[in-house]
Amino acid sequence: MARLINRIRFGRGLVLLVCGIYFAVPMAASLWFSIDDNKGGTTFRAYTELLNAPGFSDSLVLSLELAAVTVAVLLLLLVPAVLAARLGAPKLRPVIEVMCSMPLVVPVVALTTGIIGVLRWGPDYLQDTPFFQTIVAIQDPDFPIVLVIAYVLMALPFAYRAIDSGLRGVDVVTLVEAARNCGAGWLRAVFTVVLPNLRSALLNAAVLTVALVLGEFTTASILGFAPFSVWINTNGKSDGQMSVAVSMLSLLIVWLVLLLMSAAGRGRRTARS
Amino acid sequence: MTTAPTPVPANASAAQRGGGVPGSVSPAPASARTAKAPRPGRRRAGGSRAWLAALPLLLFFVIGFGLPAVAIAIGAFTTSTDAPDGGGTFTTDNLTNSLQGAYWTALWGSVKLSLLTALIATVVGLPLAQAVATSRFRMFREAVMSASGVLANFGGVPLAFMFVATLGNAGEVTTSLGLTKHGWSLYTFSGLSVVYLYFLVPLMVITITPALEGLKTQWREAAANNGATSVQYWRHVALPVLLPSLLGGFVLLFGASFAAYATAEAMVGSSVPLISMQIGDALSGNVLVGQGNLALALGLDMIVVACLVMALYLPLQRRSAKWLA
Numbered sequence: 001m002a003r004l005i006n007r008i009r010f011g012r013g014l015v016l017l018v019c020g021i022y023f024a025v026p027m028a029a030s031l032w033f034s035i036d037d038n039k040g041g042t043t044f045r046a047y048t049e050l051l052n053a054p055g056f057s058d059s060l061v062l063s064l065e066l067a068a069v070t071v072a073v074l075l076l077l078l079v080p081a082v083l084a085a086r087l088g089a090p091k092l093r094p095v096i097e098v099m100c101s102m103p104l105v106v107p108v109v110a111l112t113t114g115i116i117g118v119l120r121w122g123p124d125y126l127q128d129t130p131f132f133q134t135i136v137a138i139q140d141p142d143f144p145i146v147l148v149i150a151y152v153l154m155a156l157p158f159a160y161r162a163i164d165s166g167l168r169g170v171d172v173v174t175l176v177e178a179a180r181n182c183g184a185g186w187l188r189a190v191f192t193v194v195l196p197n198l199r200s201a202l203l204n205a206a207v208l209t210v211a212l213v214l215g216e217f218t219t220a221s222i223l224g225f226a227p228f229s230v231w232i233n234t235n236g237k238s239d240g241q242m243s244v245a246v247s248m249l250s251l252l253i254v255w256l257v258l259l260l261m262s263a264a265g266r267g268r269r270t271a272r273s
Numbered sequence: 274m275t276t277a278p279t280p281v282p283a284n285a286s287a288a289q290r291g292g293g294v295p296g297s298v299s300p301a302p303a304s305a306r307t308a309k310a311p312r313p314g315r316r317r318a319g320g321s322r323a324w325l326a327a328l329p330l331l332l333f334f335v336i337g338f339g340l341p342a343v344a345i346a347i348g349a350f351t352t353s354t355d356a357p358d359g360g361g362t363f364t365t366d367n368l369t370n371s372l373q374g375a376y377w378t379a380l381w382g383s384v385k386l387s388l389l390t391a392l393i394a395t396v397v398g399l400p401l402a403q404a405v406a407t408s409r410f411r412m413f414r415e416a417v418m419s420a421s422g423v424l425a426n427f428g429g430v431p432l433a434f435m436f437v438a439t440l441g442n443a444g445e446v447t448t449s450l451g452l453t454k455h456g457w458s459l460y461t462f463s464g465l466s467v468v469y470l471y472f473l474v475p476l477m478v479i480t481i482t483p484a485l486e487g488l489k490t491q492w493r494e495a496a497a498n499n500g501a502t503s504v505q506y507w508r509h510v511a512l513p514v515l516l517p518s519l520l521g522g523f524v525l526l527f528g529a530s531f532a533a534y535a536t537a538e539a540m541v542g543s544s545v546p547l548i549s550m551q552i553g554d555a556l557s558g559n560v561l562v563g564q565g566n567l568a569l570a571l572g573l574d575m576i577v578v579a580c581l582v583m584a585l586y587l588p589l590q591r592r593s594a595k596w597l598a
Contacts, residue, residue: 012404019401019474023424026435026471029445033438036445081327088323096327099334105583106342106576107532109549113572114341116556117348124354149337211426217535218549222556233430233539244438247431255423 027248034245046245053242059231065143066227067213070151071206074159077152079202082163083194086172100160103153108218115150116223141225150219155212159205166201170194211254349573353565367570376567379546380574383531386462386547390469391526395519397470398477405478406485418482421475428472428529433539436468460541468536473526480525484518521589528582531575548575 037043050056085092103111122135138145172194179189195202217229226234232250236243352362370376405417439446440459447453458464488511496506512519534549543550548571555568 011400012407015400015404019397022474023420023471025446026439029439030435033445077330077333081330084323084326089327092323092327096330099330101583101587102338104528105579107528107549107579109532109534109552110345110572110575110579111338111341113552113556113568114345117344117569118340120354121344149333152333153337208426215426215429215431217429217538218553221535221538222553229430229535232434233535236430236434236539240434240437243434247434250431251423251427251435254427255419258419258423 027251030244030248034241034248036241046239046242047249050242050245050249053235053239055226055231055235056246059226059228062143062226063214063228066147066151067210069148070155070213071209073148074152074155074209075202075205078156078159078163078205079195079198082160082167083172083190086167087176096160100156104157108154108216109222111150111153112219112222115146115219119146139223144220144223144225146223147220147225147227151209151213151216154216155205155209158208158212162204162208163198163201166198166204170197172197207258210257214250214254345569345572345576348566348569351566367566368573370567371570371574375546376548376551376571379551380548380578382462382546383548384578386466386469386545387527387530390466390473390530391523393466394470394473394477394526395523398474398522399481399515399519401474402478402481402485406482418479421478424475425472425479428533429535430539432468432471433536436471437540440464440467460544462545465537465541465545468540469530469533473530476526476529477522480522481515481518484515488514517589517592521586521592524582524586524589528579528586531579531582 034046035042035044037045081092081096085096106114119135119139122132126132126135138149175193175197176189179193180186184192215229216227217233220227221230221233228250232243232246235246349367350363350365352364352366354361372380405414408414436444436459438444440452440457441447442453442459444459447457447459459468492510492514493506496510501509532549534553537545537547537550538553543554552568552571552575555571
């Protein structure tokens with residue numbers, strides 16, 4: 001028995017060691033690469049010159065704006081629909097479920113080809129109609145709405161799953177009935193009873209969406225816009241060291257955002273109980 | 274009919290969770306029973322309003338997803354506007370061309386890469402997840418899970434640059450170990466596989482951990498009491514229970530790897546033939562005159578492969594969810 005336990009411990013240790021090396025080495029090497037001055041010393045040039053790099057702050061701001069708008073649009077569209085399916089129309093639920101799984105089936109590159117196909121209709125067929133103006137407007141490089149549409153679609157499956165699993169632990173029907181019996185209106189019941197119960201689920205959905213938008217490259221690069229990830233790639237062709245530095249920073253930022261958001265969710269929960 | 278079974282596990286799990294408090298056990302099933310009675314009358318009143326609340330999502334989906342889908346479906350089967358006949362006529366040339374020559378090589382390359390990386394990630398991810406899930410240190414478990422969450426989402430350009438800095442031609446590890454002399458190059462099929470595993474293994478850990486936590490200690494004890502060795506337990510009890518989740522995870526990883534674009538684009542450009550690279554190329558106008566719609570046909574190819582994969586995944590997902598209830 002003791003030998004068996006020893007063997008299990010050893011096996012576990014080996015697995016953890018090998019995986020630990022595989023995951024730690026690229027991070028350590030990248031960190032070293034970003035501060036190596038190729039003369040045996042260290043330099044923090046890549047980090048200090050970052051803020052002055054052309055396009056850095058613009059692209060970062062654009063990415064953050066896109067993330068904020070995407071989260072807002074996504075929750076505004078998804079939450080009423082999911083709640084309605086739970087509360088009033090059970091037949092709606094499979095419809096929403098199918099709708100929210102569809103984007104999973106379509107790879108992002110393929111979705112992007114479809115979007116380009118639609119955008120091409122503008123100059124090809126719709127030249128003299130008001131639709132043409134719309135198609136031009138959603139491609140405004142200062143704030144490309146077309147990217148928000150694509151991002152909402154991409155985030156839909158993950159956000160739906162987060163909210164749905166949150167709803168599974170809450171008996172929404174009873175909660176709303178109780179609130180209504182106490183004289184609350186529909187809006188009041190939803191805003192003061194249902195949504196607070198879903199706080200961590202909504203937070204989860206938002207976190208996943210933010211992470212997705214900040215890292216998204218495919219659609220933005222093919223459509224020719226320049227949010228943060230596209231900037232890293234372009235800049236990397238000219239200044240490899242700085243791009244590795246930014247990559248490390250972006251990993252750190254994503255991690256911090258996720259940590260902060262989950263800590264915020266946990267803090268509120270304990271504060272309430 | 275399809276919605277009927279779903280509330281049952283939901284209520285059951287709610288009742289289970291409240292099991293510690295005697296008072297909270299009865300309300301959940303009771304409400305489930307009584308809720309049936311008053312609903313039909315109210316449903317009609319709330320029904321139309323409920324559809325109204327879902328209307329924005331439906332509309333958004335039709336425009337945002339439906340239109341591109343239609344564009345692909347139409348575009349893949351018609352000639353493009355730069356074609357000699359002015360475009361818009363029905364043709365299957367786009368599809369035929371998209372399954373020939375360099376494009377076929379790229380599609381096959383993508384499938385091969387996805388199969389290989391998904392397989393390795395599954396085989397590595399399971400023991401890793403097990404080692405973490407059975408760890409005695411709660412802090413360690415939570416740290417690994419959150420790190421997995423970050424790394425699984427950490428595809429794309431930063432990942433590519435990190436590996437270029439590590440194992441690229443001038444990378445730190447390459448130069449200090451002299452790997453180039455041994456024939457190593459990051460910009461190949463195997464190099465790309467090593468990079469893909471960096472986000473696929475964590476993804477597997479996240480996917481399989483709930484299933485591992487669903488393995489009940491009693492099963493292991495029962496097996497041990499009946500004289501089963503550790504190997505027999507895994508062979509006859511744990512693996513069969515885990516199999517749907519494992520296969521589901523494999524399919525998920527295949528999909529993630531198949532659809533990946535950013536990492537390969539930032540790292541190898543088009544030196545490794547991949548279907549997503551070819552689509553990106555074709556979309557930026559890098560095709561023969563008159564083949565402007567080829568990219569749409571390539572997109573359709575990709576969707577078909579992904580659909581086949583998902584058709585496997587969804588039933589498996591449902592199957593594995595049963596054990597976790």
